Amino acid sequence: MPKSFVTIRVRSIVESLNFYCGFLGFKLKNKLSPSRKTELALIENSNSFMIQLVCRHDQSQVDNQQSAIILSFKTDDLKQQINLLKGNGYPFSQFNLPGGKKGIHFEDPNGVSIAYLN
Incomplete structure (x- = not known):
């Protein structure tokens, strides 16, 4: 794992990877499922800025609009x-x-x- 990254909760790893990698130009560095309920994906842009996407299948809603x-x-x-x-x-x-x-x-x-x- 990298030393510094931002973690974002997401509804769908696939949808989020399509957006961040397909649209914003990030590259997938690693993808894993530490449990049946959780998927993680680590992505990086050309400036080495990293984001960890976290999808919890036991959470029906993700509300990032109120986050900082x-x-x-x-x-x-x-x-x-x-x-x-x-x-x-x-x-x-x-x-x-x-x-x-x-x-x-x-x-x-x-x-x-x-x-x-x-």
């Missing part, structure tokens, strides 16, 4: 990210930061907040 988790990623091309979100039908909002910087906010399939900042 906000995944923020720097991008050199905010317009490209906006077009990617639009093209894949993901709703998002735009915001301004001090110093003229801009950002966009959207959510993963589990309600985790994600931001791209330029």
